[in-house]
Amino acid sequence: MPSRLEELKDGIRKALPDLDMVLAWGQGPDSLRRKPLFIVSQADIDKIVWDPCCSPNLAGYLTGLRGKKVGIVVKGCDCRSVVELIQEKLVDRAEVTIFGLHCEGTIDPAKVRATLPGDARGAFGDCRVSDGRIRFASDTSLQNLAASDAFYDKCLHCSDPNAGFCDYFIGERGTPPPVSTAPPDALERLEAMGLEERFRFWEQAMDRCVRCYACRNACPLCVCKDHCLAQSRDPHWVDQTDHPREKLMFQVIHALHTAGRCVECGECERACPMGLPVMALKRALNRQINELFDYRAGLDPEAIPPLFTFREEEDRIGEKKWS
Amino acid sequence: MVMTEARFIEKQALPSWLASMRKHRRVLVPQRREGLTLFRPLDPGQDLDLDGLSSEPPKAALLPRDEALFAFRYRRNGDKPPRWGVELIETPPNEPTLVFGSRPCDACGFATTDRVYNAGTRRDTAYCARRDQTVVATLACSRPGPTCFCHRVGGGPDNEAGSDILVTEVAKGYLLEAVSSRGLDFMRESGLKDGAGLTAEAATVRRAARAAMPDGPSLLAAPEHVRAVFEDTAFWERTAAACLSCGACSYLCPTCYCFNITDEARGNEGLRLRSWDNCMSPQFTLEASGHNPRPGKAHRLRNRVSHKFAFYPSLHEGALACAGCGRCIVFCPASLDIREIVSQAMIQTANAEGEPRHD
Amino acid sequence: MPILEGKELHIIGFLCNWCSYGGADTAGVGRFVQPTDLRIIKTPCTGRINPLFIMRAFLNGADGVLVSGCHPRDCHYSQGNFFARRRLEVLRALLPVVGIAPERFAYTWVSASEGQRWKTVVERFTEQIHALGPIPAFADPGRIETCLRGQANPYGGSHALTA
Numbered sequence: 029m030p031s032r033l034e035e036l037k038d039g040i041r042k043a044l045p046d047l048d049m050v051l052a053w054g055q056g057p058d059s060l061r062r063k064p065l066f067i068v069s070q071a072d073i074d075k076i077v078w079d080p081c082c083s084p085n086l087a088g089y090l091t092g093l094r095g096k097k098v099g100i101v102v103k104g105c106d107c108r109s110v111v112e113l114i115q116e117k118l119v120d121r122a123e124v125t126i127f128g129l130h131c132e133g134t135i136d137p138a139k140v141r142a143t144l145p146g147d148a149r150g151a152f153g154d155c156r157v158s159d160g161r162i163r164f165a166s167d168t169s170l171q172n173l174a175a176s177d178a179f180y181d182k183c184l185h186c187s188d189p190n191a192g193f194c195d196y197f198i199g200e201r202g203t204p205p206p207v208s209t210a211p212p213d214a215l216e217r218l219e220a221m222g223l224e225e226r227f228r229f230w231e232q233a234m235d236r237c238v239r240c241y242a243c244r245n246a247c248p249l250c251v252c253k254d255h256c257l258a259q260s261r262d263p264h265w266v267d268q269t270d271h272p273r274e275k276l277m278f279q280v281i282h283a284l285h286t287a288g289r290c291v292e293c294g295e296c297e298r299a300c301p302m303g304l305p306v307m308a309l310k311r312a313l314n315r316q317i318n319e320l321f322d323y324r325a326g327l328d329p330e331a332i333p334p335l336f337t338f339r340e341e342e343d344r345i346g347e348k349k350w351s
Numbered sequence: 352m353v354m355t356e357a358r359f360i361e362k363q364a365l366p367s368w369l370a371s372m373r374k375h376r377r378v379l380v381p382q383r384r385e386g387l388t389l390f391r392p393l394d395p396g397q398d399l400d401l402d403g404l405s406s407e408p409p410k411a412a413l414l415p416r417d418e419a420l421f422a423f424r425y426r427r428n429g430d431k432p433p434r435w436g437v438e439l440i441e442t443p444p445n446e447p448t449l450v451f452g453s454r455p456c457d458a459c460g461f462a463t464t465d466r467v468y469n470a471g472t473r474r475d476t477a478y479c480a481r482r483d484q485t486v487v488a489t490l491a492c493s494r495p496g497p498t499c500f501c502h503r504v505g506g507g508p509d510n511e512a513g514s515d516i517l518v519t520e521v522a523k524g525y526l527l528e529a530v531s532s533r534g535l536d537f538m539r540e541s542g543l544k545d546g547a548g549l550t551a552e553a554a555t556v557r558r559a560a561r562a563a564m565p566d567g568p569s570l571l572a573a574p575e576h577v578r579a580v581f582e583d584t585a586f587w588e589r590t591a592a593a594c595l596s597c598g599a600c601s602y603l604c605p606t607c608y609c610f611n612i613t614d615e616a617r618g619n620e621g622l623r624l625r626s627w628d629n630c631m632s633p634q635f636t637l638e639a640s641g642h643n644p645r646p647g648k649a650h651r652l653r654n655r656v657s658h659k660f661a662f663y664p665s666l667h668e669g670a671l672a673c674a675g676c677g678r679c680i681v682f683c684p685a686s687l688d689i690r691e692i693v694s695q696a697m698i699q700t701a702n703a704e705g706e707p708r709h710d
Numbered sequence: 711m712p713i714l715e716g717k718e719l720h721i722i723g724f725l726c727n728w729c730s731y732g733g734a735d736t737a738g739v740g741r742f743v744q745p746t747d748l749r750i751i752k753t754p755c756t757g758r759i760n761p762l763f764i765m766r767a768f769l770n771g772a773d774g775v776l777v778s779g780c781h782p783r784d785c786h787y788s789q790g791n792f793f794a795r796r797r798l799e800v801l802r803a804l805l806p807v808v809g810i811a812p813e814r815f816a817y818t819w820v821s822a823s824e825g826q827r828w829k830t831v832v833e834r835f836t837e838q839i840h841a842l843g844p845i846p847a848f849a850d851p852g853r854i855e856t857c858l859r860g861q862a863n864p865y866g867g868s869h870a871l872t873a
Contacts, residue, residue: 057686058497063593064593223806236385239602240599242598253596270417309804340783345795620858
């Protein structure tokens with residue numbers, strides 16, 4: 029019985045002759061990181077890695093590869109990104125070959141190094157999920173951590189661990205990551221605060237923001253990045269001053285522009301060098317959209333995102349009465 | 352050369368001494384904030400973090416994220432015929448600053464920007480005004496981080512370039528040794544006790560740190576190889592395939608120094624603002640005509656790497672514009688590794704030309 | 711007219727040109743008296759209103775924002791207000807997350823003949839905003855303020871670098 033990695037490599041080996049390239053993951057700059065791998069030859073296939081460190085969402089590269097026949101390896105959330113891109117016709121379904129996987133959860137290197145400070149600078153090998161724990165060998169010892177101490181926050185709320193729409197499903201389908209008790213995430217912590225406290229939270233958090241736009245550029249749905257409205261001078265939505273007002277405005281722009289489209293893949297938070305909880309805004313908007321329109325992004329390639337359309341009578345929008 | 356005068360402070364006395372320095376100057380130190388270590392004004396309520404490399408270099412001490420060059424206000428100057436005049440308002444002067452706890456790679460960043468902004472007849476007045484009033488007390492590193500490669504780019508865990516004072520952690524506390532006359536003057540007024548007896552111990556600590564640096568070939572010979580791959584578009588397309596064109600690498604880099612100037616107005620008043628810019632952004636070279644000489648991310652990555660490892664060295668006697676701090680590697684969302692890029696350039700051109708040069 | 715400091719709050723109204731602006735006109739022609747805090751920005755249709763206008767207004771210091779358009783099914787451009795309804799309902803969910811009281815924002819429908827209704831809307835909304843008080847302000851007023859009004863923030867960089 030071949031391992032999932034072997035089955036994946038086999039599948040890609042067979043499909044590659046008909047494709048221009050395949051996107052998968054390869055070894056990154058340290059033991060806890062994997063990087064996007066652009067496979068163009070059979071020799072590249074040997075470099076593929078598949079383990080809980082494979083966090084990057086490769087779907088974002090598809091829009092820059094229009095016109096090419098591209099294979100892509102996806103986890104559950106990544107797959108929803110691809111489906112959303114197909115829904116919005118930003119990607120041509122016929123040009124994409126999707127290899128889907130079941131994901132057990134993805135490692136957040138910063139969390140792991142914070143949980144194991146003695147090993148913070150060391151190397152970690154052979155990361156596996158078994159019996160509800162995340163196990164890996166570090167320089168000094170064998171470690172096992174709870175999911176909440178090792179995985180990205182987004183994995184702790186995972187509802188779609190299996191790639192839902194693909195050409196080839198590799199291995200067996202499985203359950204979401206094993207989470208016993210998750211500490212409150214940023215949105216939950218915010219909602220436990222009073223209003224003014226929330227405002228001050230963002231004022232303080234945005235002080236760390238350097239406006240690198242890593243969050244925007246990592247987002248698979250942000251296809252306008254070269255022409256982003258937040259960087260236009262006319263209209264002048266956001267100015268260049270390093271003030272929390274401007275930086276928060278940018279986050280609001282990003283959140284509203286992805287409302288109803290965001291699949292919560294978490295790339296924005298993963299990419300942020302300053303560890304800002306930028307997913308909180310998107311999750312709040314997605315929750316509202318789900319409540320109003322019973323809709324979640326990236327599940328049905330034929331569906332129309334709710335903000336692209338309307339109904340004359342809205343089931344769940346009650347209108348304020350000013351008598 | 353480290354000058355012979357030295358001062359010493361015990362570990363537990365450091366926080367109160369730093370607090371006392373605040374009477375006459377702004378004191379910037381690495382502090383823990385939400386799991387990161389950032390250079391911020393000293394705050395007794397926050398934990399000082401002198402262990403390991405800060406997330407952000409102290410670059411903003413000399414090159415603030417934004418800076419008003421001047422403010423302006425349009426005023427009516429008469430009615431027949433209506434005229435408008437503009438009033439230019441100077442921005443207030445800087446205050447003296449102490450940066451305590453920078454690392455040699457961070458200080459190498461200051462040395463890099465000094466060559467550009469404080470170079471003989473070419474002086475950026477705003478930068479120089481800050482530089483002249485800033486004392487940089489750099490803490491030598493005792494052990495390397497996972498992505499540290501300062502020793503491969505002409506630096507090292509106890510390198511002095513860009514610093515005014517070199518601080519070494521010894522058993523009982525910190526030894527301060529002056530590197531520049533500005534550092535010496537500061538130490539003489541610091542109120543700290545003499546530390547001459549500990550210089551030998553400090554030297555031993557620093558020697559051990561140098562020995563602990565991980566193996567890896569020097570990149571000082573990189574410039575000619577990086578220059579040689581400039582026309583190899585396939586190399587740069589391949590290298591930049593995963594790049595997202597964000598600014599994480601540039602903004603967290605101690606040696607990146609590019610800026611943008613914009614007028615930010617509210618009605619009839621506003622200011623001329625200088626702010627950080629980064630060459631990975633598509634707008635960086637976008638011209639008014641609409642033409643962009645660096646339209647794709649491969650062009651822009653080629654420029655960034657070539658600037659640091661080829662163009663800048665050619666203008667500054669071989670000094671690389673890379674401090675080897677590794678922050679770009681740590682923070683790149685796509686895991687681009689500048690060590691790998693430069694090494695690939697060296698391997699590729701070495702194959703083409705034969706044995707690489709070893710000078 | 712500049713805002714009456716200490717008595718008036720900053721309330722922005724985005725009104726569609728056809729119904730709501732007409733309704734406000736009707737209120738004016740009828741000489742109805744109403745609070746003057748609300749200042750109108752006219753758009754062709756509520757469908758033209760980018761939810762970011764509302765966010766930008768709040769972040770710039772508006773204490774309240776009101777949007778008013780044609781009644782659904784009566785949009786001058788047929789569909790604009792249907793889109794607006796969806797967008798603005800979604801926007802409402804974002805306000806409390808960033809610490810802005812959701813009651814500071816409201817959207818409503820006022821037709822061109824509903825002058826009395828417009829007066830009621832303005833009175834009620836202005837009362838609602840006065841009950842909430844001024845919106846929280848950023849601790850750092852911003853680089854323009856500090857440079858032009860001579861407040862102490864000489865260093866450049868984020869406000870935290872001056873603490």
